Each structure stands twice: as structure tokens, then as C-alpha cells.
Amino acid sequence: MAAAAATMMNFSQQISSKNDLVPDWTSQEVSTGTTIMAVEYDGGVVIGADSRTTTGAEEPSRTSCLCCRSGSAADTQAIADVVTYQLGFHSIELDEPPLVETAANLFRASCYRYREELTAGILVAGWDRRKGGQVYCVPIGGMLVRQPVSVGGSGSTYIYGFMDSNYKPGLTKDQCLDRNSLLESGPELGLEPGSGPGPVEPEVGPGFLLS
Amino acid sequence: MEKHCIDSQVKGVSTGTTILAAIFDGGVVIGSDSRASIGGEYVSSKTINKVIQVHDRIFCCMAGSLADAQAVTKAAKFHLSFHSVQMESPPLVIAAASVLKELCYKNKEELQAGFITAGWDTKNGPQVYVVALGGMLVRQPVTIGGSGSTFIYGYVDAKYKPNMTKEECLQFATNALALAMGRDNVSGGVANLVVITETGVEHVVVPGDKLPRFHDE
Numbered sequence: 001m002a003a004a005a006a007t008m009m010n011f012s013q014q015i016s017s018k019n020d021l022v023p024d025w026t027s028q029e030v031s032t033g034t035t036i037m038a039v040e041y042d043g044g045v046v047i048g049a050d051s052r053t054t055t056g057a058e059e060p061s062r063t064s065c066l067c068c069r070s071g072s073a074a075d076t077q078a079i080a081d082v083v084t085y086q087l088g089f090h091s092i093e094l095d096e097p098p099l100v101e102t103a104a105n106l107f108r109a110s111c112y113r114y115r116e117e118l119t120a121g122i123l124v125a126g127w128d129r130r131k132g133g134q135v136y137c138v139p140i141g142g143m144l145v146r147q148p149v150s151v152g153g154s155g156s157t158y159i160y161g162f163m164d165s166n167y168k169p170g171l172t173k174d175q176c177l178d179r180n181s182l183l184e185s186g187p188e189l190g191l192e193p194g195s196g197p198g199p200v201e202p203e204v205g206p207g208f209l210l211s
Numbered sequence: 212m213e214k215h216c217i218d219s220q221v222k223g224v225s226t227g228t229t230i231l232a233a234i235f236d237g238g239v240v241i242g243s244d245s246r247a248s249i250g251g252e253y254v255s256s257k258t259i260n261k262v263i264q265v266h267d268r269i270f271c272c273m274a275g276s277l278a279d280a281q282a283v284t285k286a287a288k289f290h291l292s293f294h295s296v297q298m299e300s301p302p303l304v305i306a307a308a309s310v311l312k313e314l315c316y317k318n319k320e321e322l323q324a325g326f327i328t329a330g331w332d333t334k335n336g337p338q339v340y341v342v343a344l345g346g347m348l349v350r351q352p353v354t355i356g357g358s359g360s361t362f363i364y365g366y367v368d369a370k371y372k373p374n375m376t377k378e379e380c381l382q383f384a385t386n387a388l389a390l391a392m393g394r395d396n397v398s399g400g401v402a403n404l405v406v407i408t409e410t411g412v413e414h415v416v417v418p419g420d421k422l423p424r425f426h427d428e
Contacts, residue, residue: 159364161391
């Protein structure tokens with residue numbers, strides 16, 4: 001009897017995640033290796049990301065406002081869902097499309113309140129009648145700041161230099177989208193070397209235009 | 212640069228500096244910033260020279276602790292001058308890079324350093340070699356190193372072209388250093404650049420107020 005009990009215990013130890021045969025990735029959370037970018041131009045915003053993010057990286061909270069997500073896939077999906085709901089309710093109350101600043105503040109409120117539990121870096125970009133095209137950055141920790149151009153995600157460190165040198169205030173929409181310039185090359189340049197297959201299409205992942 | 216920042220957010224071990232080297236048509240530019248810091252909190256020197264001459268047409272710079280840098284380059288200088296006396300000719304750039312590689316590989320437990328060696332020799336013209344952490348030796352047309360380098364990978368990948376002129380290459384290197392110094396808190400000061408060609412060596416120092424400025428400055 002004692003021998004049988006000992007054998008049973010051994011068996012259950014074999015399938016614990018401390019066992020060498022069980023790979024580490026089964027106990028790790030899904031995270032996105034990402035480069036995201038948003039640029040204000042005269043009349044709107046352009047927002048984009050490398051296509052190696054999970055599907056639905058660009059979440060239309062409202063048709064006039066989009067966000068790009070980086071960090072934990074689960075966290076950012078959950079936050080985006082909550083903000084989508086809140087914005088929907090708010091716009092019914094207002095009876096008009098909400099302001100981009102409102103959407104950004106809603107993200108910030110969630111990210112800041114639950115900062116200990118969350119890993120989420122978000123860019124919110126959109127157009128409204130009051131302030132035109134706007135880009136708001138909500139990094140990890142829950143700060144909110146408006147910037148003319150912003151990058152985020154793990155790949156973003158590599159393109160700070162490129163962004164600083166290429167962005168100028170007063171760009172037109174075509175300049176933002178131009179092949180050799182900011183938005184087209186930025187997320188592509190930010191792909192970390194050796195970190196798996198690149199974008200599925202030769203072009204950089206979807207860029208959403210809002211004006 | 213005196214103490215390597217293990218608490219830095221940068222991937223891998225690299226320290227408070229930005230170094231680069233790039234080949235142009237007829238020569239090579241090697242350069243660095245000039246800040247030495249302790250733990251990312253205190254700037255111990257604003258004007259330190261990180262581009263070290265190991266022979267007439269061969270320079271190197273290092274990302275790593277300052278003590279290691281001085282010791283290793285001193286040893287390398289000695290080896291190289293002895294080697295060139297034996298060979299009765301100026302050493303090849305690859306010889307200089309190999310000397311550094313040997314020192315890095317043999318002492319990899321104690322040293323935490325990456326070297327960039329750049330120079331000109333009669334056999335292969337302008338060359339850039341990088342000795343990575345652990346002692347791998349690789350030849351590249353353009354290379355960057357140090358903690359500030361992460362911010363300019365995108366810029367260097369986009370803007371470097373082979374066979375630039377000397378002026379274009381100098382402008383490229385100055386811009387790259389300025390961009391890195393603008394984002395990395397442990398890189399800064401002046402940009403120290405050295406241009407090495409067949410005819411000689413030219414030192415270019417770009418002080419802080421003459422560095423290119425970008426949209427948010």
C-alpha cells in the first residue's frame with residue numbers, strides 16, 4: 001500500500017511545470033513584441049503598427065478614434081473593451097461623437113487605477129472638431145501626455161533616433177505616409193532583429209487614416 | 212561609463228556611452244560621445260575621450276567600464292607595436308581587432324566589454340570590426356554600440372548608404388551621435404569623431420551647442 005502511494009505521488013510530480021520536459025512558455029503570459037506609432041499632421045492623424053501584433057491591434061473604440069496597444073495582450077484587450085463600452089455610453093449621453101481627449105482620459109483612468117496589476121502601453125489617436133488631429137500617449141504606469149508624434153512598444157527604442165530626425169511639425173498627410181519617411185518605415189525599422197518572422201506583407205502593417 | 216549599469220533597461224550588458232563607426236568612400240569615421248557617468252546618476256566627466264589610437268591608422272572605442280578600457284587598450288597598443296616591428300610594416304586593422312578579440316575572449320569572465328575597431332591599411336583599405344561581448348569578431352560596414360545605440364538602430368538602418376563622401380559620412384555620424392545623446396541619459400557632452408583615410412587622420416570635435424537640433428529641442 002505504501003509502495004503504491006509513493007508511485008502515485010511520483011506520477012503527479014512528473015507533469016508539474018517544474019519538470020524539464022514541460023517547456024517554459026506554457027506557463028508564461030502572451031505578450032506582444034510590438035512597435036506602434038502615431039503622427040499628427042495638418043488635418044488629422046496617421047496611426048500604425050507592425051503586423052506582428054495580435055489581430056485586433058487597432059481597436060476602433062469609436063470611428064473617430066483609434067488606439068494602438070502594446071504590452072500584455074490580455075490586459076490591453078480588457079482595457080480597450082472597457083473603454084469602448086464607456087465611450088459608447090458617454091456618446092449617447094452627449095448625443096455627439098466624444099472627444100479624443102475623453103477617450104485618452106478613459107484609458108488613463110483605467111491604466112492608472114490598476115497600474116500594479118496591468119502591463120499596458122497605449123497610443124490613442126483621433127480627430128475631433130474641437131482640436132483636430134491629436135495623439136495621446138498612455139505609457140505603463142498611467143501617465144497621459146499629448147504629443148505630435150509618439151512611438152511605443154518594445155521595438156520603439158530602436159526608432160527614437162529615426163523619429164526625432166524625420167519628424168517635423170506641419171507635415172502633410174502624404175509626407176506622413178511617404179514610403180521613406182516616418183510612418184511607413186518606423187514600425188518596420190523597429191522590428192527586433194532575429195525575433196521571428198517579419199510583417200506578413202511586404203508593406204508595413206495597416207495604417208489608419210483619420211481626418 | 213566607469214561602472215556598468217546592470218540596472219539599465221537596455222537589453223544585454225552595455226554601458227553609458229554611444230559609439231559608432233562607418234565606412235565611406237576612401238576611409239572610415241569612428242566616433243563617440245564624451246560622458247563618463249557613475250550609476251547613471253552622476254556625470255563624472257563631460258569631456259572624456261573614448262576614441263583611442265592604437266596605431267597610426269587604427270583607432271578603437273569601447274563600451275564598457277573605463278578601467279577595463281584603459282587596461283585592454285594599453286595591452287593592445289603594446290602588442291600591436293611589437294607586432295609591427297616584427298613584421299616591419301604597419302599592422303593590419305584585422306590584426307588590431309584580433310588582438311582585442313583575444314584579450315576579450317581569454318578574459319571573458321572578468322571583462323564586460325564590446326569594442327569597435329576602425330582603421331585603414333594598404334591591404335584592405337578602410338575597415339570596421341566589432342568585437343562583441345564574449346569575444347566574437349565580425350566585420351561590418353557600419354556598426355554602433357553602447358547604451359545609447361539602441362535609440363539609433365532605426366536611424367542607422369535607414370540612413371546609412373555605402374560609398375558616401377567624407378562630408379556625408381561625417382554628417383551621418385554627427386546626427387546619429389546627437390540623436391542618441393538626446394535620448395540616452397548616460398550619453399552626452401561633445402561628439403568626438405576621427406576620420407581615417409590613406410592620407411592621414413583627422414580629429415573632429417563637435418561641441419554641444421553645435422550639434423544638430425531636432426524637432427523637439
